[in-house]
Each structure stands twice: as structure tokens, then as C-alpha cells.
Amino acid sequence: MSRYDYLASRFATSLAVTVGVSVVSYGLLFLTPGDPAEIILSQQLGRQPSAAEIEAFRAENGLNDPIPVQYLDWLLDVCRGDFGTSYYSDTPVSTLIAEALPVTLELALAAMLVTLAISIPAGVVSAVSRGSPIDYASQLGALLGVSMPNFWLAYLLILVFPLTLGVFPVAGAGSVGHLVLPAITLGTGMAAVVTRLVRSSMLEVLDEAYVDTARSKGLRERIVVYKHALRNALVPVVTVLGLQLGALLNGAVVVEIIFQRPGLGTLLVDAVFERNYPVVQGVTLVTAVVFVATNLVVDLTYRYLDPRVRLGGETA
Amino acid sequence: MAGSRRRLLAGIAGSGFACLAGCATGNTDDETAFTVGLASDPTDTSRYDNWGGMAPYWTRVIEPLVWGTDDMQPKPWLATDWTATDDTTWVFELREGVPFHNGEELTADDVVHTFEENILTERGDFVYGWLHLEPGSVTKRDEYTVAFETTDPFPGFPGTIAHNMIDIQPPAADRQAGEIIGTGPFTLEEIRRGQYVRVERFADYWGGEPNPTELTFRAAEDETTRTDLLESGEVDLIYTPAKSRLSSLRDRDDVRIASQQSTGATSVWLNVHREPTDDVSLRRALNHAVSQTELVETVLEGVGEPARGPISTVVDWVDEDELPTYERDRDAARDLVDRSAYDGTELTCLVDADMDDGKLIGQVLQSAFDEIGVDIDLAVLERASINDRTERGEFHLQVGSTGSNSPGADYLMWENFHTMGIENKDLYEAEGTGLYNLGGEVDDHIETGYQARDPATKRDAYLEAQRTIMDAAVVVPLFYQAYVVAADAAIEGLELHPIDAFAEWSNLTRTADTNE
Numbered sequence: 068m069s070r071y072d073y074l075a076s077r078f079a080t081s082l083a084v085t086v087g088v089s090v091v092s093y094g095l096l097f098l099t100p101g102d103p104a105e106i107i108l109s110q111q112l113g114r115q116p117s118a119a120e121i122e123a124f125r126a127e128n129g130l131n132d133p134i135p136v137q138y139l140d141w142l143l144d145v146c147r148g149d150f151g152t153s154y155y156s157d158t159p160v161s162t163l164i165a166e167a168l169p170v171t172l173e174l175a176l177a178a179m180l181v182t183l184a185i186s187i188p189a190g191v192v193s194a195v196s197r198g199s200p201i202d203y204a205s206q207l208g209a210l211l212g213v214s215m216p217n218f219w220l221a222y223l224l225i226l227v228f229p230l231t232l233g234v235f236p237v238a239g240a241g242s243v244g245h246l247v248l249p250a251i252t253l254g255t256g257m258a259a260v261v262t263r264l265v266r267s268s269m270l271e272v273l274d275e276a277y278v279d280t281a282r283s284k285g286l287r288e289r290i291v292v293y294k295h296a297l298r299n300a301l302v303p304v305v306t307v308l309g310l311q312l313g314a315l316l317n318g319a320v321v322v323e324i325i326f327q328r329p330g331l332g333t334l335l336v337d338a339v340f341e342r343n344y345p346v347v348q349g350v351t352l353v354t355a356v357v358f359v360a361t362n363l364v365v366d367l368t369y370r371y372l373d374p375r376v377r378l379g380g381e382t383a
Numbered sequence: 384m385a386g387s388r389r390r391l392l393a394g395i396a397g398s399g400f401a402c403l404a405g406c407a408t409g410n411t412d413d414e415t416a417f418t419v420g421l422a423s424d425p426t427d428t429s430r431y432d433n434w435g436g437m438a439p440y441w442t443r444v445i446e447p448l449v450w451g452t453d454d455m456q457p458k459p460w461l462a463t464d465w466t467a468t469d470d471t472t473w474v475f476e477l478r479e480g481v482p483f484h485n486g487e488e489l490t491a492d493d494v495v496h497t498f499e500e501n502i503l504t505e506r507g508d509f510v511y512g513w514l515h516l517e518p519g520s521v522t523k524r525d526e527y528t529v530a531f532e533t534t535d536p537f538p539g540f541p542g543t544i545a546h547n548m549i550d551i552q553p554p555a556a557d558r559q560a561g562e563i564i565g566t567g568p569f570t571l572e573e574i575r576r577g578q579y580v581r582v583e584r585f586a587d588y589w590g591g592e593p594n595p596t597e598l599t600f601r602a603a604e605d606e607t608t609r610t611d612l613l614e615s616g617e618v619d620l621i622y623t624p625a626k627s628r629l630s631s632l633r634d635r636d637d638v639r640i641a642s643q644q645s646t647g648a649t650s651v652w653l654n655v656h657r658e659p660t661d662d663v664s665l666r667r668a669l670n671h672a673v674s675q676t677e678l679v680e681t682v683l684e685g686v687g688e689p690a691r692g693p694i695s696t697v698v699d700w701v702d703e704d705e706l707p708t709y710e711r712d713r714d715a716a717r718d719l720v721d722r723s724a725y726d727g728t729e730l731t732c733l734v735d736a737d738m739d740d741g742k743l744i745g746q747v748l749q750s751a752f753d754e755i756g757v758d759i760d761l762a763v764l765e766r767a768s769i770n771d772r773t774e775r776g777e778f779h780l781q782v783g784s785t786g787s788n789s790p791g792a793d794y795l796m797w798e799n800f801h802t803m804g805i806e807n808k809d810l811y812e813a814e815g816t817g818l819y820n821l822g823g824e825v826d827d828h829i830e831t832g833y834q835a836r837d838p839a840t841k842r843d844a845y846l847e848a849q850r851t852i853m854d855a856a857v858v859v860p861l862f863y864q865a866y867v868v869a870a871d872a873a874i875e876g877l878e879l880h881p882i883d884a885f886a887e888w889s890n891l892t893r894t895a896d897t898n899e
Contacts, residue, residue, distance in 0.1 A: 237615045
């Protein structure tokens with residue numbers, strides 16, 4: 068398979084996955100109990116809406132059409148770049164997403180930085196000092212990181228930094244300072260996973276013949292570890308990081324709520340509870356696209372990071 | 384060389400951290416600026432679309448014609464007086480010399496524009512039933528007089544329009560673009576979506592220049608975070624601190640706790656049209672099983688008042704001393720269960736997952752009912768599922784609350800207990816049943832109270848209806864709600880109101896000595 072065939076195939080698969088996600092999420096929405104007309108009107112009115120009000124709302128928003136018709140209408144609109152408007156207001160879904168996505172993206176990227184800052188040194192040191200107290204401490208730290216619930220760590224960080232030390236804001240968004248605690252909260256759990264991966268990958272690489280060759284050439288151990296071993300050990304880590312970045316987009320809900328960050332996760336959860344179908348569909352689609360695109364980029368990057376890898380029948 | 388590079392990097396990292404930490408707390412040194420932490424997002428576009436994403440509640444940028452007194456009576460505000468000239472016509476006299484934030488004076492034209500365009504036309508059908516007005520029903524009599532023609536006799540009209548959402552703005556305001564021009568003591572300065580609304584003092588306010596130069600209303604929906612914001616000094620005052628932290632906050636010298644009974648009341652609502660809760664003996668037994676005092680003291684940490692009726696006692700026509708009472712008496716309750724049609728089947732009790740302490744309250748009730756031999760299945764569901772089950776009448780009990788955001792609280796009786804009230808109407812029309820409606824004389828009393836212009840007549844009629852409702856044990860009253868505000872002890876001048884969004888900020892001051 069040529070490079071272009073491979074690219075075309077991956078794009079086609081990604082498109083199919085995205086459409087599949089939208090079909091499944093649309094179907095699931097209609098399986099959940101609760102009529103959006105009733106929920107939204109009762110919130111807007113502060114009382115139970117009448118049957119006539121519910122019927123008017125359903126007619127206005129096309130909710131009386133068969134589900135496949137509603138889905139196709141939505142899909143055609145999306146193809147024209149129209150994600151629809153929120154049932155609650157006249158605000159376009161694209162506007163809501165455009166406001167929330169950067170907030171979540173900056174948190175995801177900051178969390179990724181925290182992950183890398185913790186996991187790479189910890190994983191490398193742990194592998195290099197295999198069986199030593201440092202290694203056990205690193206593994207214990209990773210175990211703690213994986214086991215610790217996000218919300219607990221978030222409250223702990225708030226207790227230590229703003230409440231005890233008087234540094235960093237408790238909650239909010241808009242400055243780098245506001246990003247620190249949420250990023251540490253979100254990045255720590257992921258760092259625990261990646262640390263273990265870096266460690267095992269490093270251990271594997273450190274046993275390779277070319278590492279022995281580098282050492283036998285008289286290179287300093289730091290050069291051997293960081294220039295020769297780590298570079299190759301990071302290849303599988305990149306794949307996992309790509310997947311984790313996608314997961315962070317939706318996984319940040321708890322952190323967003325605790326730190327009062329108006330991101331994509333909060334938008335989606337609120338919309339699900341409100342049965343605000345256009346917003347749910349819009350956010351789901353965007354998240355799916357970002358997730359799929361990230362994976363595509365990771366796959367393509369992987370191909371270039373490791374020259375031994377030749378996909379689709381190409382061999383080194 | 385390597386050592387110096389490491390030192391340089393460490394220095395940069397340290398400086399960066401110090402900068403981040405130092406610039407992060409964002410506290411203002413302005414003694415006349417205050418920040419309020421709210422339990423809901425004051426910038427919620429989906430709910431506050433008509434105000435450009437600014438909550439009409441709390442912010443005091445915009446004002447209605449009528450306000451509410453502490454005992455939930457209509458109070459002159461932008462209107463100084465009102466008269467019912469016949470069954471369906473209300474004439475309101477406007478306060479003269481009231482400036483909008485753009486410098487123009489409030490006149491009858493602004494009131495007509497607001498009601499006809501902003502409220503009746505833009506917000507659509509639902510307003511008609513709420514305000515009993517239709518498009519074309521608001522007319523100017525003269526520069527400072529406006530007449531309202533209600534669709535039917537509606538004595539509760541002045542109290543009903545005493546609501547933050549029934550605000551008056553001039554035609555010049557481009558509301559949906561966020562250009563809010565009100566008459567309130569504060570002007571809108573900034574909305575940061577999902578974060579805060581910032582308002583500034585309006586020096587020409589008709590009620591006198593307010594003390595605070597600036598107020599910021601921050602979204603802080605998580606109660607623990609909200610409490611942390613207060614403790615860290617990022618906000619000066621919060622609504623509803625975390626219950627688990629109340630006792631420690633009360634112990635602190637630098638925090639002041641205030642609580643205020645609200646218009647809300649929480650009860651177990653019993654479906655009187657479904658077996659076996661259609662049996663009055665079983666319903667009375669459930670009432671005898673519960674200790675409201677114990678519930679308030681334990682689950683609610685003392686925040687709230689034990690209830691004897693379904694509607695908060697801050698509403699002027701409620702007098703709980705006149706209602707039948709059910710003390711906790713497990714023996715009496717078991718006897719009543721034995722005499723009832725209850726055959727030991729599991730009863731479904733719906734609990735809204737979003738309700739504060741809802742699950743815990745449900746568990747306490749489950750245990751209390753178990754003590755008298757009544758088996759309860761707790762269904763803790765999200766709002767949509769609750770609505771779904773409620774509209775089909777597929778439940779026996781429901782833990783729920785009712786309250787009002789305006790002094791016009793008549794609808795609490797009508798919508799909940801009248802056969803044609805919104806809770807009961809659909810099932811009554813479809814099956815001849817309903818949920819909490821006894822029909823007959825209760826409907827008659829509610830109709831009398833709803834149409835009464837004389838307060839004594841209204842009170843007597845509603846009291847009769849409530850007596851019958853409690854005698855038939857349609858609800859198990861649990862508690863009258865209260866809300867708690869925790870504030871920096873240096874702050875003085877906060878005036879709370881039974882309607883939490885009616886809080887008065889104009890007299891806020893900060894004493895210098897306790898702010899060190």
C-alpha cells in the first residue's frame with residue numbers, strides 16, 4: 068500500500084468512525100427518558116408547561132418528525148456548517164462550542180505538559196535505577212497517582228495551595244495562574260499511567276544491543292540514556308499520549324466543575340441533563356472529530372518517529 | 384558551564400512559579416468593591432438569553448415596577464401606586480424622575496415597550512398564562528400612568544410582576560447583545576461567560592447612591608469550591624456554603640454566618656390517585672412516621688425549619704398553627720397502616736438527584752417508613768426522568784419542593800392542589816385522576832383565595848384548603864427551606880430577603896479594622 072493509499076484509507080476510516088459516533092449518540096439520546104420540550108420549558112417557565120406549550124415547542128424544533136428524519140436533517144445542516152441552535156436560546160451551537168473548546172483545550176494541553184514533566188523523568192530514573200528504592204518510590208507514586216480520584220486531588224491541592232500557602236486561585240479561568248491547579252489535577256493521573264509506560268519501554272530499550280554498543284564506545288551514561296535509549300523508548304508513549312489527549316477533552320468534566328471552568332465537558336453534561344439535543348450532538352461530533360484526528364496524527368507521527376515501522380506491507 | 388545552565392533554568396522556573404502564584408489570587412484591594420459567590424452561573428446564556436447572558440437575579444442592574452416586602456407583600460418600586468379599576472384592569476402610577484443608566488427618564492412609553500415587546504412578544508405564549516396578559520393589553524394613559532388589561536380577573540397581578548424577570552428597559556437597550564440599560568443601583572460593566580458578571584455603582588440611582596463602587600458575581604456551582612473561595616479571600620460572601628463546613632465556619636472569627644427562611648418548602652408529595660397511597664389511613668401513617676425536627680437537626684445541620692404544612696410560612700396567608708398536626712407516633716402509625724389497604728408491596732419514592740441532600744433525606748424517610756412497616760423503593764433520578772414518571776403518575780411518593788420567586792405566591796396553591804393546576808390537569812383530563820388534587824371543596828377554596836382582593840378572605844380560603852389537604856394527608860411536610868450566606872466578618876450592611884435574589888447590596892460596607 069502506497070503512502071497515499073494509506074492516507075486515503077485512514078481518512079475514510081476516520082470519517083466512518085465519526086459518522087458512526089454521531090448515529091449512536093443520536094440514537095442513545097432518544098432512548099433516554101425525558102422530553103426535552105418539557106424539561107426546557109419547565110426550566111424557562113419555572114413551572115410545569117401545559118400540553119399546548121409542549122406541543123408548540125416540539126413542532127417548532129422538529130421533534131415530532133421520525134428520528135431518522137431528524138438525524139438526516141441535522142446531518143445535512145452539519146455538512147453545510149450549521150450545527151443548529153440551542154433549544155434554550157437562539158445561541159448557535161457552534162458559538163457555544165467555540166467558547167468552550169479553547170477552555171478545555173488549554174486545560175488538556177497544560178495537563179499534558181504536567182504529565183510529560185512528571186512521567187518522563189520519573190519513568191527514566193525508575194528504569195535506570197531498576198530495583199532500587201528510587202524505582203520502588205517511583206512505582207508507588209505511579210500507583211498512588213492512578214488510584215487517586217481527580218476530585219480528591221483537586222480539593223487537596225486547593226487546601227494546600229490557595230488555602231494554606233495563599234498561592235494560586237481556588238477556581239476560575241482566564242489567566243495562567245488559574246490553569247495551574249486544574250492542570251496538575253488532571254495531569255497527575257495521566258502521569259502515573261505514562262510513568263509506568265516510560266519505565267517499561269525504557270527497560271526494554273536499555274536491553275537492546277545498540278545501547279550496549281553506545282556504552283562500549285565510551286559515551287557517558289547520561290548521553291546513552293537520554294539520547295539513544297529515551298528517544299526510542301518514547302515511540303509507544305506517543306501513541307498513548309495521543310489517545311489520552313482525546314480522552315482529556317471529555318474526561319475533564321469533574322475538574323472543570325470543581326475549578327469552575329466553562330469548558331466542553333461541562334457544556335456536554337449540562338446539555339445531556341437538559342436534553343438539549345443540538346448541543347449534545349454538536350459537542351459529541353466535535354469531540355469525536357478531535358479524537359479521531361488526534362489518533363490519525365499519532366498514527367502518522369508514529370510512522371515517522373520509528374523508521375522501522377512501515378505500515379501496510381512496507382518493510383524496513 | 385552545565386552547572387550554570389542548570390542554575391539559569393532553575394531560576395527561570397522558580398521565577399515563573401513565583402509570578403504565577405503571586406499574580407494568581409486576583410484579590411482586589413478596593414475596600415468598596417465586593418465579590419459574591421453564587422451557587423448558580425450568573426452568566427448562563429441558555430437561561431438569561433433575554434438579558435445578554437446576565438442574570439436578572441441578584442445583580443440589581445434592572446428593576447421591575449413592583450418589589451416585595453420581607454413578609455412577601457407587593458411593595459412600590461418603579462411604580463408608586465396601583466389600583467384595580469375593574470375586575471380586569473390595573474392602573475399603575477410610575478415614579479417620576481427615575482433615570483435609566485443612559486440618562487433618559489423612565490416614562491410610560493418604556494413600560495409599554497417592555498411589556499409589549501420584550502415580555503409578551505419575545506418571550507411568547509408562556510408569559511400569557513403567568514401574567515394573565517396578552518399582546519396589546521398594556522397601554523399608556525399618560526406620561527407616568529400605564530394600564531394593564533388582564534385576560535381574566537387576577538388580583539395577584541401586582542405581586543406576580545414583582546419579579547426580577549419582569550424588568551423595565553427602554554427601547555434603546557440592545558438586550559440580547561448584552562447592552563442592558565436598567566434603572567437599578569448598578570450598571571452592567573462586564574460579562575465573562577461561565578465566570579462572572581461585574582457591575583459598577585450607578586451614582587444617579589433614584590433610591591440614592593449605593594455604597595459599593597463595584598460588585599462581582601462569580602459562578603461557583605460546586606459548594607466545596609464556593610466555600611474554599613470564601614476561605615481563601617477570593618470572594619467576600621457566598622450563598623449556601625457546604626453544609627459539612629458550616630460548623631467550622633461558625634467557629635471562625637473572620638466569617639459571619641447569616642441565614643434566612645426562604646419561600647421554599649420541601650415535602651413528601653403523596654399520589655392520592657394511585658393505590659395504596661389513595662388510602663388516607665396510609666397517608667396519615669406516613670405523616671406519623673416522620674420527625675421533622677430530627678430531620679432538620681441532623682440532615683440539614685439546623686438550616687431550615689420543621690414544617691407542618693406544604694407552603695413556607697413566609698408567605699403571608701400561611702398560618703401553620705391553624706393546620707392539623709401529625710406528631711411522630713410510631714404506634715399510631717403502625718395501627719393506621721394495619722387499618723389501611725397497604726398490603727406490604729414496595730412503594731416507589733422519587734427523589735431528584737439534583738436536590739440538595741435529596742438522597743440522604745430519602746434514606747432517612749425510607750428508614751422511618753420501614754419502622755412502621757412500609758417498604759419504600761427510593762428512585763433517585765435526574766430531573767428529566769422524574770418529569771417522565773410524574774406526568775404518567777408512575778410513583779407513590781415524591782420528595783419535592785415548591786417555592787416562589789415573587790410575592791405573588793397564589794400559584795403555589797393553584798398549580799399543586801387545584802384539579803386544573805399544572806401538576807394535576809393532564810392526568811385529570813386524560814384519566815379523571817391527577818396527583819395531589821382532592822377536588823370538590825378544596826378546588827372551591829383555592830378558587831376563592833385566588834380571586835380574593837381582600838387579604839382576610841384570601842387567607843381564610845387558603846387556610847381552609849390547607850386544612851383539608853393536611854387532614855387528608857396529601858403531603859408529609861418536611862421543612863421550610865432556609866438559605867445560608869457566609870461572609871467576611873468585616874462586611875456589614877447585607878440585607879437578605881426571603882427571595883434570595885432580592886438581596887440588597889446598596890448598604891454593603893467593609894470595616895477597616897477586621898480586614899487586616
